[in-house]
Amino acid sequence: xxxxxxxxxxxxxxxQHTTWATAFRxxxxxxxxxxxxxxxxxxxxxxLILMLDFRLLGLGFQSEPVWxxxxxxxPWAIPGFTMMFLTGILLFLAQxxxxxxxxxxxxxxxxxxxxxxxxVVFQFKYYPSLAEWDKVEAVPTGxxxxxxxxxxxxxxxxxxxxxxxxxx
Amino acid sequence: xxxxxxxIPIIQSFHLFGITLLLTSVVILNFRMLGIGLRQIPLExxxxxxxxxxxxxxLLAVTSGFFVFLPDPARYAANKSFVTKMxxxxxxxxxxxxxxxKVVGAESSVFExxxxxxxxxxxxxxxxxxxxxxxxxxxxx
Numbered sequence: 095x096x097x098x099x100x101x102x103x104x105x106x107x108x109x110q111h112t113t114w115a116t117a118f119r120x121x122x123x124x125x126x127x128x129x130x131x132x133x134x135x136x137x138x139x140x141x142l143i144l145m146l147d148f149r150l151l152g153l154g155f156q157s158e159p160v161w162x163x164x165x166x167x168x169p170w171a172i173p174g175f176t177m178m179f180l181t182g183i184l185l186f187l188a189q190x191x192x193x194x195x196x197x198x199x200x201x202x203x204x205x206x207x208x209x210x211x212x213x214v215v216f217q218f219k220y221y222p223s224l225a226e227w228d229k230v231e232a233v234p235t236g237x238x239x240x241x242x243x244x245x246x247x248x249x250x251x252x253x254x255x256x257x258x259x260x261x262x
Numbered sequence: 263x264x265x266x267x268x269x270i271p272i273i274q275s276f277h278l279f280g281i282t283l284l285l286t287s288v289v290i291l292n293f294r295m296l297g298i299g300l301r302q303i304p305l306e307x308x309x310x311x312x313x314x315x316x317x318x319x320x321l322l323a324v325t326s327g328f329f330v331f332l333p334d335p336a337r338y339a340a341n342k343s344f345v346t347k348m349x350x351x352x353x354x355x356x357x358x359x360x361x362x363x364k365v366v367g368a369e370s371s372v373f374e375x376x377x378x379x380x381x382x383x384x385x386x387x388x389x390x391x392x393x394x395x396x397x398x399x400x401x402x403x
Contacts (some may be wrong), residue, residue, distance in 0.1 A: 257272075
């Protein structure tokens with residue numbers, strides 16, 4: 095485990111000190127543009143998932159069946175998350191070593207992993223029977239738990255993203 | 263607050279929660295008006311639900327933003343990006359709660375198609391400009 099940690103750290107150190115990563119960091123517009131795009135992508139990725147969570151919890155769009163909300167947001171959420179990951183990877187590469195050793199970054203990655211598991215649970219356990227519980231009162235408790243976890247963990251991800259900048 | 267290590271970063275996180283709610287609502291409504299997304303959900307239904315989240319997001323962003331500004335007003339007032347952000351924000355809020363609200367609330371037949379295109383484009387441009395200018399505060403001064 096320690097060996098793995100040191101190997102990753104060394105790799106991150108090497109990435110951060112490549113000529114192109116240095117050029118990224120030193121370009122005046124790199125951070126405002128890429129970080130701006132990363133943050134504003136929230137509105138076409140995480141934000142859309144939050145709307146689905148609100149629907150599952152009966153906090154909005156009650157008149158619309160859950161499948162329709164999913165159907166309508168996914169064509170935008172997928173490119174939105176792609177944009178999010180691409181800009182995130184760029185930001186990581188530009189300062190790989192500082193980011194890798196950042197404790198908020200680690201919490202953020204752990205949360206993203208758990209959110210992935212949460213999404214997989216929804217997809218396999220609840221999505222197949224979606225048509226049976228389209229009405230607000232019928233949303234199974236488990237699906238509501240998935241929504242609460244999603245809301246809470248995404249908030250932690252956003253907060254960690256913001257907090258890590260203060261430790262870089 | 264200036265001297266606390268955690269106060270500003272935590273308030274900044276709430277600022278981002280507000281921005282996420284607000285911008286997502288703006289994106290959803292405008293994409294629907296432009297006819298490029300969420301077409302199966304009637305505009306009235308979207309407007310009714312999303313408007314509440316937009317207002318809640320705006321209130322959260324403005325309140326938290328005020329507390330970020332408060333400990334350091336002179337520095338922010340001297341920052342060109344900040345002044346730009348506040349100016350566009352004023353226009354965006356005014357636009358959103360007057361012209362925009364009227365167009366969203368109207369029956370689709372009442373307004374000519376070009377207003378259905380122009381109004382959402384103006385709204386998207388204004389709100390995303392506020393966001394970009396906000397990001398520039400820290401980097402461009």
